[in-house]
Amino acid sequence: MYNFLKSVAKNIIPQKALIENEERFRRLLIPFYKGKNNECTICRTRLKNFAQLDNGNLLCPICGSLSRTRRLYKLLNDEFLQSKMFFLDFSPSRMLYKKWKKRNDIHYFPTDYENEFLSDYHYDITNINTEEEKFDLIVCYHILEHIIEDRKAMSELHRVLKTGGKALIQTPFKDGEIYEDYSITTEKGRLKHFGQEDHVRIYSVKGLESRLKETGFNVVVRTFSKDNYYGFTQNEKVLICTK
Structure with a gap:
């Protein structure tokens, strides 16, 4: 889901706007990922799962941390x-x-x-x-x-x-x-x-x-x-x- 949503955002939102408003856009992902299975140590969001990247790394979809x-x-x-x-x-x-x-x-x-x-x-x-x-x-x-x-x-x-x-x-x-x-x-x-x-x-x-x-x-x-x-x-x- 994360890679799909990221691809859609890149196609419709200018890169500069994405960077400047990254935190605001990421907060929109909370309803898709909110849960009790995982927690990010940085943004403290509790998640049903992390987003898995192509290299296998687990990324927090809400703050982008590896x-x-x-x-x-x-x-x-x-x-x-x-x-x-x-x-x-x-x-x-x-x-x-x-x-x-x-x-x-x-x-x-x-x-x-x-x-x-x-x-x-x-x-x-x-x-x-x-x-x-x-x-x-x-x-x-x-x-x-x-x-x-x-x-x-x-x-x-x-x-x-x-x-x-x-x-x-x-x-x-x-x-x-x-x-x-x-x-x-x-x-x-x-x-x-x-x-x-x-x-x-x-x-x-x-x-x-x-x-x-x-x-x-x-x-x-x-x-x-x-x-x-x-x-x-x-x-x-x-x-x-x-x-």
Whole structure:
């Protein structure tokens, strides 16, 4: 149902209007999805089911959040985000951006280099234009697989993180070793080899952990279990990096 309704909306409503009024349009879906089987951790809507995308991911039809975004929101609220923190967030989802912006008890720095996401800053992750030891918390989700100079980016994350601070990092993962080939530069080639047109590698968990440790981070790999009620996936990995 969700994909059908989305297709209809795209065909009759201009894209700019869809983006500007996304929340209002999504609320119209509540009667189709309201129930008691599931709940979104972000918008708190109780649903009869999540919308399943073509790749199998479970999306909240009311706020548009993916499984990893819902888990991240819960994880930050439960364990990591505290009052008065300086919080650097790379390319946040629209819903999380709006949630954090409403909080007056944190110093929130949402950033997106290419202006594709809602943001207030435009930091180059390989050359972050701010002083050392500024941030208590950094979220870098699905960013490093886009960055050719990933070691330089990791070094910058380490530089701007306060001693004792935490950085939560996630990318797509594969078994075995990191796969990267910088001779592959076309969108078609990157889609074939790395799974997306703008990716430059696929990390393994151990490979990413090793590079982060080489940068100076202490790293703990957290593995999370499936939760049908919240639509969380099985064996989701998050690397918790401490300086």
